[in-house]
Amino acid sequence: xxxxxxxxxIPLAIIGGAIRVSTPFLFVSLGEALTERSGRIxxxxxxxxxxxxxxxxxxxxLTGSPWLGVLAAALCGALFGLVHGVICSLPKVxxxxxxxxxMILGMGLAFYFGKPFVQPVAPDLPAIGFGxxxxxxxxxxxxxxxxxxxxGAALAVLLWWMLxxxxxxxxxxxxxxxxxxxxxxxxxxxxxxxxxxxxGGAFAGVGGAYLSLYYPGSWNEGISSGQGLMAVALxxxxxxxxxxxxxxxxxxxxxxxxxxVLQSVGVSEGYYLFFAAPYVLTLGVLIATSxxxxxxxxxxxxxxxxx
Amino acid sequence: xxxxxxxxxGFLKGTASLAGATALPxxxxxxxxxxxxxxxxxxxxxxxxxxxxxxxxxxAAVKAMEGVVVVEEENVAETIDxxxxxxxxxxxxxxxxxxxxxxxxxxxxxxxxxxxxxxxRFQHAAGLWTEGMPTNVGSYFGYIGMGQYLNxxxxxxxxxxxKIGFVAAKPIPQVLLNIxxxxxxxxxxxxxxxxxxxxxGEWSMAVKEAEATNALADAxxxxxxxxxxxxxxxxxxxxxxxxxxxGYHANQAPLAxxxxxxGAEWNWAGVYTDMVQTVLDGGTIDNxxxxxxxxxxxxxxxxxxxxxxxxxxxxxxxxAEIMAGGFSAIKGPLKDNAGNVIAAEGEGFAEDDxxxxxxxxxxxxxxxxxS
Numbered sequence: 245x246x247x248x249x250x251x252x253x254i255p256l257a258i259i260g261g262a263i264r265v266s267t268p269f270l271f272v273s274l275g276e277a278l279t280e281r282s283g284r285i286x287x288x289x290x291x292x293x294x295x296x297x298x299x300x301x302x303x304x305x306l307t308g309s310p311w312l313g314v315l316a317a318a319l320c321g322a323l324f325g326l327v328h329g330v331i332c333s334l335p336k337v338x339x340x341x342x343x344x345x346x347m348i349l350g351m352g353l354a355f356y357f358g359k360p361f362v363q364p365v366a367p368d369l370p371a372i373g374f375g376x377x378x379x380x381x382x383x384x385x386x387x388x389x390x391x392x393x394x395x396g397a398a399l400a401v402l403l404w405w406m407l408x409x410x411x412x413x414x415x416x417x418x419x420x421x422x423x424x425x426x427x428x429x430x431x432x433x434x435x436x437x438x439x440x441x442x443x444g445g446a447f448a449g450v451g452g453a454y455l456s457l458y459y460p461g462s463w464n465e466g467i468s469s470g471q472g473l474m475a476v477a478l479x480x481x482x483x484x485x486x487x488x489x490x491x492x493x494x495x496x497x498x499x500x501x502x503x504x505v506l507q508s509v510g511v512s513e514g515y516y517l518f519f520a521a522p523y524v525l526t527l528g529v530l531i532a533t534s535x536x537x538x539x540x541x542x543x544x545x546x547x548x549x550x551x
Numbered sequence: 552x553x554x555x556x557x558x559x560x561g562f563l564k565g566t567a568s569l570a571g572a573t574a575l576p577x578x579x580x581x582x583x584x585x586x587x588x589x590x591x592x593x594x595x596x597x598x599x600x601x602x603x604x605x606x607x608x609x610x611a612a613v614k615a616m617e618g619v620v621v622v623e624e625e626n627v628a629e630t631i632d633x634x635x636x637x638x639x640x641x642x643x644x645x646x647x648x649x650x651x652x653x654x655x656x657x658x659x660x661x662x663x664x665x666x667x668x669x670x671x672r673f674q675h676a677a678g679l680w681t682e683g684m685p686t687n688v689g690s691y692f693g694y695i696g697m698g699q700y701l702n703x704x705x706x707x708x709x710x711x712x713x714k715i716g717f718v719a720a721k722p723i724p725q726v727l728l729n730i731x732x733x734x735x736x737x738x739x740x741x742x743x744x745x746x747x748x749x750x751x752g753e754w755s756m757a758v759k760e761a762e763a764t765n766a767l768a769d770a771x772x773x774x775x776x777x778x779x780x781x782x783x784x785x786x787x788x789x790x791x792x793x794x795x796x797x798g799y800h801a802n803q804a805p806l807a808x809x810x811x812x813x814g815a816e817w818n819w820a821g822v823y824t825d826m827v828q829t830v831l832d833g834g835t836i837d838n839x840x841x842x843x844x845x846x847x848x849x850x851x852x853x854x855x856x857x858x859x860x861x862x863x864x865x866x867x868x869x870x871a872e873i874m875a876g877g878f879s880a881i882k883g884p885l886k887d888n889a890g891n892v893i894a895a896e897g898e899g900f901a902e903d904d905x906x907x908x909x910x911x912x913x914x915x916x917x918x919x920x921x922s
Binding site for chain 2: 253256257260261264265355359362363365382385386455459460461462464465466467469471500501503504505507508509510512513514515516519
C-alpha cells in the first residue's frame with residue numbers, strides 16, 4: 245500500500261502542507277493587501293474568515309453545491325468589509341479599533357448562526373490530482389490540489405499586475421499613499437477605500453470557505469485557530485506585494501506541516517518548538533529586513549500603523 | 552462578564568436576595584418543592600462528535616428527569632473563566648450540583664471555588680479526588696482505555712502495513728493510557744505491530760489534527776484513531792486517505808461508514824441520571840467514582856462492515872473477559888519505549904489500578920515521545 249520513503253517524507257510533507265494549508269492564508273492576505281494598499285487596515289478579517297467558513301458550509305449543506313457555499317462566503321465577507329469600510333469613513337474613527345470589534349462580532353455571529361451546522365456533513369470542494377505521474381501514494385496525496393488554491397494563485401498574479409499596470413491599480417495606490425493628492429485628482433478616497441475593504445472582505449470569506457469546505461473540511465467553532473490574524477501579519481511580511489503574499493502563504497503552510505511530519509519520522513522530542521516554527525520564521529524575517537534609517541519599503545503612506 | 556468579580560457578584564446576589572426575601576418570601580430557595588438545578592460546563596461545543604457531545608448526551612438524559620432543571624454553558628476555557636461560570640451558575644441559577652466536565656477545570660479552579668460553597672456539590676470528570684480535598688468535590692471517570700484496547704484488536708486485524716496511528720492532544724496520563732492500550736490490543740493480534748503517535752499539543756485544533764492525520768497516512772499507518780476533543784476532522788481526513796478508523800468519545804460511524812471499525816464511547820446518560828437521583832433522594836455521591844464497560848460507564852460502537860469474522864470473534868471474547876472484571880491491558884513482561892521495565896513477567900495493572908492514572912510512559916512499540 246503506502247511506500248516507505250524514509251526522510252524523503254519531510255520535504256514531501258512540507259510541499260503537501262504548503263498546498264493544503266496555505267489557501268486561507270493566501271486569500272486573507274491578498275484581501276488585506278488590497279485593503280492596505282488603499283490606506284486602511286482591516287484587522288477584522290479573522291472574524292470574516294470564521295463567518296465565511298460558517299456561511300460557506302451552511303449554504304453548501306443546504307443547497308448541496310460547494311460553489312454556492314463559496315459564493316455565499318464571498319458575499320458575507322464583502323458585507324463585513326463594507327460595514328468596516330463605511331464605519332471607518334466617518335470622521336475620527338480608528339480603523340484598528342473597528343477591525344478588532346468586527347473580528348469579535350464576526351466570530352460571535354458565526355458561532356451563533358453556525359450552531360445547527362456543526363453536525364451535518366456538507367459536500368467538499370473538488371480537487372485536481374496532479375500526482376498522476378507517480379506510483380507513490382504519498383506523492384499523489386501531497387499533489388491533490390484544490391481548485392481554490394489555483395484560483396488564489398491566479399488572483400495573486402492578477403492583483404500584482406493590476407496594482408502595477410492598470411488605472412484601477414494606480415487609483416488605489418494614490419489613495420493609499422496620499423489622501424491629499426487623491427483629492428486633488430478628483431478622487432473620492434473614502435469611497436475607494438470602502439470598496440477596497442469590501443473586496444478584501446470577500447477574499448477573506450472565500451478563504452474561510454476553503455477551511456470548512458475542503459481542508460480540514462468541516463465547520464466547528466475552533467476551525468480557524470488564528471489564520472486570519474496571521475495572514476494580516478503576512479501582508480507586512482510580504483511588503484504589500486501580492487506575489488510575495490503567495491510566497492509567504494506557501495511558506496507558512498509548509499512550516500505548519502513540519503511539526504506533525506517530524507514526529508512521524510521519529511523526531512518526537514520538543515514538538516511544541518516545531519509547532520512554533522512559522523512564528524519563529526516571521527520574527528526572523530522581520531528582524532532581518534528591518535532598518536532603523538528608512539521607512540518600510542512598499543508601505544502605503546496613509547496606513548495608520550506606518551505613518 | 553469579566554467586569555464582575557466573584558466578590559462583587561456575591562454582593563449583588565446578597566442584596567438581590569435580601570430584596571427578594573422581603574418582597575416575595577414565597578419565592579426563596581428554601582422552598583422544598585423547588586426543582587434541583589444542575590449545571591453542566593463544557594470546554595468546547597456540545598455537538599462536536601466527541602468529548603463534549605458525550606457529556607451533553609448525559610446532560611440531555613438528566614434534563615428528562617422529574618424535578619430537575621439543567622443549565623449548560625459551552626466553550627468555557629480552562630482558565631479563570633470556568634470559575635466565573637461556576638459562580639454564575641451557583642449565584643444566579645441557584646445550581647446545587649455542578650458538572651464541570653473538562654480535565655483542566657479541576658486543579659486549581661474547582662478546588663478553589665468549592666470551599667466557598669459548602670452546600671453545592673461539584674462533580675468533576677477525569678479528576679483525581681484524594682483525601683484532604685474539599686468533601687463537596689467528587690471526581691468520576693471511566694476506564695475508557697479498555698475501549699481503546701478493544702479498538703486495537705479490530706485495528707490489529709485490519710492493518711496490512713503492521714503500522715497503526717494515533718493522533719493525540721496532550722501527553723497526560725489518560726491519553727497515554729489510551730495510546731498504550733490501543734497498541735497492546737493490536738499486539739494481541741500480531742506482536743510485530745507498531746503504533747505511531749503524533750501529538751498536536753491542543754485539545755481542539757482542526758488544521759493541526761488534519762495535518763497530523765495526513766502525516767500518519769504518509770508514514771504508512773493504515774488504521775488511525777485519536778484522542779482529541781472532536782474526532783470529526785481526524786475521522787474524515789483518515790477515511791479520505793483510505794485508512795480505517797477507530798472512534799473515540801462518541802460514535803463517529805456516520806462520518807466514515809465503510810472505514811469505521813468500532814469506537815470507544817462514553818456512556819454518561821446512565822451515570823449522570825444515577826448521580827442526580829442520589830442527590831434528589833438526599834443521599835451523597837461518593838467522592839471518587841470510577842467504572843468501566845461492566846458498570847456501563849463506557850460502551851463500544853457497533854462493529855463496522857470492514858471487521859472480519861476472526862476480528863469479531865477475538866473482539867467479543869476479549870470484551871467478555873473485560874466484562875468479567877479485573878482485566879489487565881498493561882501486563883508483564885512489558886517495557887516502555889525507552890527500555891525501562893514497566894511490569895515484570897506475571898505482574899499487571901488491572902483496569903481499576905490507581906497507578907494507571909499517573910501514567911507517564913509510552914510502551915515498547917509506540918513510536919513517539921511524551922515531551
